[in-house]
């Protein structure tokens with residue numbers, strides 16, 4: 643497998659070969675060979691055949707490591723490709739989505755104040771091509787985003803959908819947070835961002851072999867994370883209008899409904915309502931948290947008195963003890979830590995549904 647140098651998209655005149663009713667978009671596919679514990683690489687000959695059969699103007703590149711998909715997506719859109727398709731899991735999708743925009747400057751978007759709040763400044767989006775369309779062929783271990791968009795039937799069906807007419811406008815999340823060195827950072831997300839034990843779970847799941855499959859890999863990682871986790875005290879501001887203070891196991895800021903390999907953490911979260919759902923899992927003891935672990939798969943954790951749900955366009959989270967460490971998790975990746983502020987760009991992303 644090799645990385646393809648991105649050539650510009652074929653000129654639009656090439657479309658004259660197609661029927662007038664065709665909605666075909668010139669498509670660039672970015673595949674992560676290691677996603678799904680190597681399944682993308684294994685299945686590539688079949689995937690390539692299906693992609694070529696369904697998409698007359700298509701080219702490919704394989705990622706060579708973390709963050710490469712973002713660079714590939716940016717380059718593809720700059721050179722005229724109209725649709726960019728991620729082949730992989732939620733991490734690959736997140737990286738591709740980040741490549742739909744010019745790299746945001748963290749200190750233009752957010753500022754950190756003396757009390758440890760990340761304040762919103764200028765969040766104007768700079769899309770590389772405002773008409774560009776995002777596609778997904780979900781082959782990941784966890785594969786949580788595909789559950790929210792109903793792409794459960796497998797790669798062949800997902801590829802067929804790429805040639806359809808329908809696109810769906812999805813909300814895009816953005817978060818300002820601190821990177822590992824304590825500097826302000828910002829990144830976009832499409833599914834779920836969270837802070838607390840989930841960051842530890844993901845760090846553990848990603849650092850070990852995922853060949854057990856999504857649910858089992860995340861379950862094992864969750865058990866390991868519990869062994870070293872201590873709940874953190876946080877203050878939360880919702881839309882700058884209400885403030886909450888609690889000791890928490892985890893906070894999830896959800897655009898989609900699922901995370902952690904099928905946990906239904908945010909039932910009813912909508913991908914296009916312009917709001918984020920905040921699920922606060924309060925000061926649960928370890929036995930309570932372990933019992934709740936099975937409830938989350940059914941969505942019944944919301945009935946627990948220490949779990950609360952809120953909706954807002956902006957969710958700001960500050961650590962009461964600044965020395966506490968709570969990793970931030972974005973679409974299954976851990977780019978940094980709390981404090982953080984989460985925002986939503988209403989229907990900013992065109993997704994081939």
Ligand SMILES: Nc1ncnc2c1ncn2[C@@H]1O[C@H](COP(=O)(O)OP(=O)(O)OP(=O)(O)O)[C@@H](O)[C@H]1O
Nearest residue numbers: 677678705706707708731732733734782783784785
């Ligand atoms: N060529 C590569 N070699 C190693 N890692 C890569 C490569 N390309 C991308 N990555 C990294 O692989 C990681 C996992 O990708 P992804 O999340 O898509 O798959 P997954 O973990 O199997 O699925 P899911 O997130 O749905 O559980 C990402 O963090 C990405 O940065």
